[in-house]
Amino acid sequence: HRDLIGIGQLERHEILFLLDEAEQWVALNRQATKHENVLSGLTVINAFFENSTRTLLSFEIAGKRLGADVVNMHAAQSSVKKGETLIDTAITLNAMRADAIVIRHGSSGATQLIADKVDCPVLNAGDGQHEHPTQALLDALALRHALRPRGEAGDDFTGMVIVICGDILHSRVARSNLLCLQALGARVRLCAPPALMPAGIEAMGAEVYHDFDAALDGADVAMMLRLQTERMSGQFIPSAREYHHLYGLTKTRLERAAPDALVMHPGPMNRGVEIDSDVADMIDRSIITRQVEMGVAIRMAALDVLTRRARGVEGWGDAA
Ligand code: CP
Numbered sequence: 001h002r003d004l005i006g007i008g009q010l011e012r013h014e015i016l017f018l019l020d021e022a023e024q025w026v027a028l029n030r031q032a033t034k035h036e037n038v039l040s041g042l043t044v045i046n047a048f049f050e051n052s053t054r055t056l057l058s059f060e061i062a063g064k065r066l067g068a069d070v071v072n073m074h075a076a077q078s079s080v081k082k083g084e085t086l087i088d089t090a091i092t093l094n095a096m097r098a099d100a101i102v103i104r105h106g107s108s109g110a111t112q113l114i115a116d117k118v119d120c121p122v123l124n125a126g127d128g129q130h131e132h133p134t135q136a137l138l139d140a141l142a143l144r145h146a147l148r149p150r151g152e153a154g155d156d157f158t159g160m161v162i163v164i165c166g167d168i169l170h171s172r173v174a175r176s177n178l179l180c181l182q183a184l185g186a187r188v189r190l191c192a193p194p195a196l197m198p199a200g201i202e203a204m205g206a207e208v209y210h211d212f213d214a215a216l217d218g219a220d221v222a223m224m225l226r227l228q229t230e231r232m233s234g235q236f237i238p239s240a241r242e243y244h245h246l247y248g249l250t251k252t253r254l255e256r257a258a259p260d261a262l263v264m265h266p267g268p269m270n271r272g273v274e275i276d277s278d279v280a281d282m283i284d285r286s287i288i289t290r291q292v293e294m295g296v297a298i299r300m301a302a303l304d305v306l307t308r309r310a311r312g313v314e315g316w317g318d319a320a
Contacts, residue, residue: 002309003115003122004302006131007179015183016155019141022294022301026145029065029296038304039068042099042311047089047114048125049075049105054267054292055125055134059102062299068099086110087117094118100307103127108172121306129170129231135266136176138298140184142291143221146262158185163215163257165191165247166225166274169198170232173266174225178206191215193238193247196227212247216256223264224249224275240273249275254285262287 001009010018028034044063048056056072063070073093075081080089086105090113093101100121103111108128115122126132143157162181168174168190181188182205190201191209202208209215216222229237238246254261263279263286271277280286308314 002306003111003124004133004306005112005115005122005124007133007136007176007183008131010133010183012156012183015137015140015180018137018298018301018305019144021305022137022141022297025062025065025297025300026141026294029293029300034065035067036065037067039063039066039099039307042068042307043097044068044070044100044102044303045073045093045096045098046070046102046125047073047075047093047104049080049086049103049110050126052104052125054295055104055132058292058295059123059125059299059303061296062303063100065296066300066303068303086113090114090117094120099310100303120310123302123306126172128172129175130172131176132172132266133176133180134295134298134302135173136180137302138291138295139177139223139264139266140180141294141298142264142287143262145290145294146287150260156184156186157181160186160220161189161218161258162186162221162223163189163191163209163219164223164225165212165215165249167196167227168192168201168225169196170228171225177223178204189215189219191247193243213253213256216253219257219261221262221264222249222254222257223266224269225266226268226270226274240270244273248273249279251276251278254279260285264288264291266291 046056046059060070098120102123102125103114104125105127108130111124111127124131124133164174178188188206189209190206191212194210265288269275
């Protein structure tokens with residue numbers, strides 16, 4: 001593949017290849033000096049048309065740690081505000097001879113649209129309700145790192161039950177994780193109020209729940225998602241208090257899961273709504289900050305692997 005648009009485009013062995021590639025960068029990032037010149041001389045443009053803390057910063061750090069020149073384009077300060085179209089913006093970035101373009105956009109399919117117009121690899125940093133592939137990859141890497149010391153994980157998550165609970169309807173994270181976790185052998189339970197569950201999602205192999213207590217029963221992992229009120233129009237929006245009562249992860253509720261079940265959240269968190277602070281901050285069970293750490297390593301792997309062809313280096317798994 002030239003681009004990384006979604007987990008849906010990847011075979012299981014390609015997912016495992018990216019996770020394995022990221023391991024070297026986890027090790028590098030834990031050293032005092034975190035620099036390799038793998039991307040020296042290359043220009044990476046991060047074009048973010050939606051807000052971001054984790055994804056933007058980790059792509060920037062990833063590119064810099066690998067020696068690339070990294071430029072961030074914030075849509076709010078760009079000529080998009082003067083009416084320039086997405087396609088004209090893409091053609092403009094392409095003319096600057098970027099070697100990789102990272103895109104976050106509020107519309108599903110925007111990343112593919114840009115990929116079709118440019119000559120370099122395009123990495124999807126989240127497009128509308130479609131996909132957020134590097135999030136799913138970093139989640140898988142964080143799970144692997146949490147499970148390995150327990151002797152519970154090999155390369156994949158066969159036999160594990162993972163609950164993803166929250167605003168599934170608007171969540172590109174849920175969609176990418178469903179595809180990624182299933183490809184790696186896990187059973188995925190999706191849990192949301194009926195109005196926030198996409199119709200027909202069972203066809204993707206998900207087990208659908210509206211009762212969070214039932215969904216948590218014996219689960220190995222609880223991945224919590226926030227309510228994406230900025231994407232809601234016309235749906236019934238529960239009050240924060242009501243939502244917390246029915247779908248918030250509390251310490252008491254977590255007891256329904258497996259005895260040492262792990263807690264995940266892609267961020268940003270709304271503490272006291274979808275997750276209580278005393279769960280989010282559990283030292284032995286919450287891997288939320290580990291997810292952030294793995295985000296840098298996964299984005300280093302993605303930038304490295306996707307620019308290999310341009311650098312004349314072999315190695316996009318078996319799928320070159
Ligand atoms: N998880 C995630 O995508 O976070 P940001 O919106 O802060 O990038």
